[in-house]
Amino acid sequence: MILNLWLIPLFPLLGFVVNGLLGKRLPKGAVTGIALGSVAASLAYVAYVFSQLWPLTGAHTEHYFTWINSGFLNVGFDLTVDRLSAVMLAIVTGVGFLIHIYATGYMADDAGYYRFFSYFNLFMFFMLVLVLASNLLVLFVGWEGVGLCSYLLVGYYFTEDFATNAANKAFIVNRIGDFGFSLGMFLTVFLFRTLDFGKIAATVSTMPLEAGIGVLTLICLLLFVGATGKSAQFPLYVWLPDAMAGPTPVSALIHAATMVTAGVYMVARVSFLFSHAPRAMEVVAVIGLFTAVFAATIGMAQNDIKKVFAYSTVSQLGYMFLGLGVGAYSAGIFHVMTHAFFKALLFLGAGSVIHGLSGEQDLRHMGGLRKAMPITCWTLFVASLAISGVPGFSGFFSKDEILAAAYTHAPWMFWVGAITAGITAFYVFRAWFLAFFGTYRGHHHAHESPLAMTAPLMILAFLSAIGGFINVPQWLTPLYSSAEHGNISVMVISATIGLIGIAIALFLYVIRPALAETAKNAAGPLYTLVENKYYVDEIYQGVVVAPLEGISRFLLWRGVDEGLLDSLLVNGIGRFIRKLGGLLRQLQSGSIRNYATWVLAGSLLVIFFIGLFGGVR
């Protein structure tokens, strides 16, 4: 059965082309229509595909054309739909559509309206390609594509310095990750002679479990490096907080719901590799866990509402990787979904607040907005509950799955994870309380956002409330041996820790606001350390960037480039050619008849030699 899966990414691409080329001339309504329409179309088509493939037990792959065919390597442009990509498809198109709607409200009075939406559609296109890819290379196309879009959208306010810098940072850091990814791909080709997931899986299944550190482990680690880049894991997470320079819908769609989870998705995609490389799994788990704690702690001390959520995103991603690392792939994907709901909601809410305060992002200048923007307030409340893993809300289930898996894998991981959950709950509610309770400390006039923005908020709130009851792990059982189901103690502990975190936040920021200050002062240097994100950026600056710059500037640029290449090769050749030309120039008399004479002489010579060597016969 041919379902023309390529249509799914096609619609957004068309949207991009139309808006990108004609958007300037089109009326705003048309731009909106095209942007939303294209995404809606692919959403509808996704639904149609599901209806056709239900219950989607196996994978449905379609081959369109052979892209690369050289030697043993044969890469086709293939798209595939199985239960994993189905989940992602649903998230991407669904949440994406909601955020598109939201964006129409958020960007309403922006000069680059059409530009924004053409980028957005382009992002959707690449993301869908990434999700649908049935081999590493096509996936990589999407991977790089979304990277590009992220760059474009982070640097959307390209007139601002911080935006462009952030964009560059995001791009460069991702390059490091992608470098690892490409190396991983090369190794894969070298090892398996193919990039097709199915074939690789088939080959791997015949291989033994790799005890030590071998090629498989190497591949996995390299791919994971890519994942850390894209999904903002330690040590490459640094770009994500800065990426908040982009418009809030961007942060919601790209840097919370979809793109940053690409790494998770990719690892889940090639789980068959990882599950054959336990060491790599170990690394993934540890890195994930560490990132989770690390980012969460930073999140506690941030005052920029978006920064807070950014760090929470990082730590949540850490959770997902923890899940993957301990072998609970389904749990990880489950968390991807729930996280997509509540984190998108958090960002959109934050955006709504920022919109309402006309650009104010600092928590210290908010407060008491409960009255002014009730919908935002309560939808955000739901999201916060969800993320803090309060029982019944979506976050609870997924996080619980992960923690349970972690517990069975190694108890200490569980404890750290649980503590992190508490911290998470604390800073999220801190932000919420600071924003909506107490007295208003800002000077802008606060107002509720238009329906275009609040409607998605409400829908997402609903989703993040009940999202947990969509039993993703069970849905994914055909792909992954089902993760063990949470034992009660784990549930209880994590839930209680979460509630404690909420309680502390409530105590510190609503009941006794003064106490917060004293606590801050008590923490003293620790607090400053955390507030400055452990000086990671500065360290990188010192350790990596500065030496690199030095080498490039003095050795490569001044020395090799200017000294050797320019003076000797480039200009030298130029000079030589000019000398030569000076000689030949004499022939350029401009008199056609002379030229003709030369032609005649040449032809005579040719004929002569042909005759000489009997070329006629």
Next chain:
Amino acid sequence: MTFVIVSLIKIALVFAVFMTTLAYLQWVERKVLAHIQSRTGPLRVGPHGLMQPLADVLKLLTKEDLLPPYVNRFFYLLAPFIAVSLALITIAVIPFGPHINVFGISTDMQISDINVGVLFPLAIAAVSVYGIALAGWSSNNKYSLLGGLRSSAQMISYELPLTLAIVAPLLLVNHLSFRAIADGQAGYYLGFIPRWAIFQMPFPQIFGFLIFLISAFAETNRIPFDLPEAENELVAGFHTEYSSMKFASFFMAEYANIVNITCVGTVLFLGAWQPLFPAPYSNWVPPLVFLAAGILCFFHGLNPARKNDQITFPIFGVAFLALAALFAIPPLQFILAPLFWFAAKVGLLILVFIWIRGTLPRFRYDQLMHFAWTFLFPCALVNLLLTALLVALFPGNP
């Protein structure tokens, strides 16, 4: 050897007939024009001015042959030569009648039949532009130059529709040799509709014929397309500077071209010598026609309009009766009847030429070009395409 001799005889015959035709064509034209304009036309020289052509020739021969000092002599002399010689060549490929056996010698009623015959007149026409163009250029006179330019432009422009119109009937008979084309139009539908190209299924070439005729006017610089020699605009166009015999040769060339093109038209569209209806009856048409003519002459002789009519008309009558008798002799019919039919068709076309000249005014130059390129050419194209399509659809054309 016989081949050469026969060919020479044929050439001699054709040449003689052709020349007299040319000479008398002018007389005919003047007469017809006169009657159109209800005048009597040449009447003085000989009975009914029958000696007029001779007189004209004598006049032209005896006139002073002056050669302007400012002309480019070589080309000035070359031009009329080119014009007339090319005009006279074309007749060589025209078939006047079927294949015959006389005194055991079997031959065609045609000087020579070449496989690509149809292209021959086109080739000649293509080259014969130079006669006029050179004449115009070499006489070193702005009127002549304009005339030359005009005529070359006009001829080039009208060659296209002409050619396209000629191609269409070729598709029907599917051959390039004139004789084959003529044979291809033999026979009748339902026993009485002749299978001439203008009637031939699957796509009768009526439009093709009209386009051909119009372009023919232009090609021969006839009214309404006689801009190269538009008297009231550029004196006499390209032959302003020519006098006496050189002028005469241009004159002759023009009439020769008319005869040629009408002959070509007859062969291509009007089924050459194929009679209007089947043989046994059609053979009796010529005698009857001449009989009628003779009787008419006698009638006019009996009640004359002028004094000497009572002598001349009976003589004509006798001549006509003799002709009738000649055509009535069965053994001669198979030679003469085709000739009669051919001559009749050609004569008819020539009459049309004269008639048009007597009727229509002259085009303006831009109108001329506009007409050629925006109307005639597309029409010819459409006609050709339709023909091709239908021939392709009904291959075994009924």
Next chain:
Amino acid sequence: MDTVLFVICAIVAIVCAFNLVLQKHPISSALSLIGVMSSLAVLYLLLGAEFMAMAQMIVYGGAVMVLFIFVIMLLNAGTEKNSNKSWFAQIAGLPLLLAFVAVVAFLIRSAVPGLKNVSFGSWWGGTAQNVGRLLFTTYLLPFEIISILILIAILGAVVLAQKEID
């Protein structure tokens, strides 16, 4: 008979070609070129290329050369002036040309093996039927391309000729 015809045409052609080179006035050159083309047409006939012969007369003798004459008349191009530029061509031209014709003639005489003898009417390959059939089967694509080319050429000519000079 053949020989006579060939010799006559060849001589006419060569003389006309020389005339083309030697005459000072474009019109005379054009006329002599027409002469060359006509004699070539006859030669084509001798070689059994009747269609090509006619095409030669119609296309070259008719269309192309009429264009030339037309342009010459239009620009009223006079006899050409001597200019002592492009001395190189003046000097090196003649020996090169002679060498060229010598070499080619030598090659034809010596190197080209087994050339037939031409006798008029021994081969009538070039009938319109054959040419047309080949043209519309084997060489259909080139034919179409050529037709597009000539269309473009016409457009280009019109554009160029219409362009107003300022």
Next chain:
Amino acid sequence: MPHPHVPLSWYLILSAILFTLGAAGFLYRKSVITVFMSIELMLNAVNLSFIAFSYQLQKVDGHIYSFFVMVVAAAEAAVGLAIILTIFKNRGTLQIDEIDSLKL
């Protein structure tokens, strides 16, 4: 009557001579139009050899080639003469040696 034969090489040599004469015209004539005509002459010479060879091979292909050459020559003549017209309009000269601005 009997046909005395003409060796094909004569045709080829004739075409060679014509070609050379065309080249000579190109080299020694000074009017653009005449130079252009010399090009046509060369093309004709080539056509002759084409047709001669197709007689040698008893194949019609040679005719096709020369037919193409003809058509291209026609197109070339159209464009070339248009260009000559433009040159004349722009520079008011047809002397080929005065059209030499294409140099350093």
